[in-house]
Amino acid sequence: MKIEILGTRGEIPASAPRYRNHSGVLVDGKILFDLGEAKFLRRKSKNIFITHLHPDHAVFVRNPMALSDVHVYAPEQSRSPFITIAKPVTIGACRVRPIPTHHSSKVKSCAYLIESGQKRVLYTGDIVWMDKKYRSRLGRLDCVVTEASYVREGGLVRRDKTGRLYGHAGIPNIIRMFESHTNKFILTHFGSWFFKDVKGSHKRIAALGEKYGVKLIVAHDGMTFTM
Ligand SMILES: [Zn+2]
Ligand SMILES: [Zn+2]
16 A cells, blocks of 8 residues: 655644645545645545545635546535545445544544555544544554644643534544554644744654654655555
8 A cells, every 4th residue: 555645734834845735645646535735636536535624634615626527525515515425435456434533523524444455544634532432443553644733642622512522632642542553653734833843843753652662653745655
C-alpha cells in the first residue's frame, strides 16, 4: 500500500513551506481521503472519502464546486449529492470501512480503516474519541495516520449540552487510544503549537515517541510511505 500525505496543516494560517496544504491522504495513487484543497482533484481520484464536513477536510463546504465524475463518500449529506457512507466500500484491491468517531458537536465524523492485501491502515481525520466497541474490532494495524492539532495531554476537549465530547484529543491521548493496535503513527494536521518552533516540535514529538515506545512520524506535504 502506498500512502501519500498531500496536506498536513490544520485549520490555521499557513506559516511553514512544507506544511501548507490542508488535509488529504492519497492511497495507491487513486483513493483520496479528505479534500482539504481543491487542487487535490488534479490527482484524478474517482473515489473521495471525507472524514467530516469541516472546510479543512472538505474544501467544498467553504467554496462550492462541481464534483461530477467523482464518488464522494461522507458520514452525512451536504448540499452536493454525496454518498452517505455506513458500510465498507471495495475499490479494486482496497476495502474502505467507515468507523464512527467523536469530534464535533455540529457535524458527523468517521475514521476510515483501509485494507489492501495484508496491509491495514487507519486514518482518523480529526478525533477526540473513538468508542471502545469500535476500537475492540480494529485488530492489528500497520499504522495509524492521525491528527496533531494538540501536543498537550488532553488536547482540547469540550462537552455539549447532552454530555457528548467534542474537540481534539492530544497526541498522548491518541497514542493511548490506539497503542494496543499499532506501534506506528503518522502525524499530520498540525496545530499552531507545531509552527511556533518547528525544530523544537520535532524534538517534542520524538520525546513522546520514546516515552510511549511507539514510532511517531512527522509528515509533511507530499511525504510518501510504502507499507
Ligand atoms: Zn481539521
Ligand atoms: Zn474538524
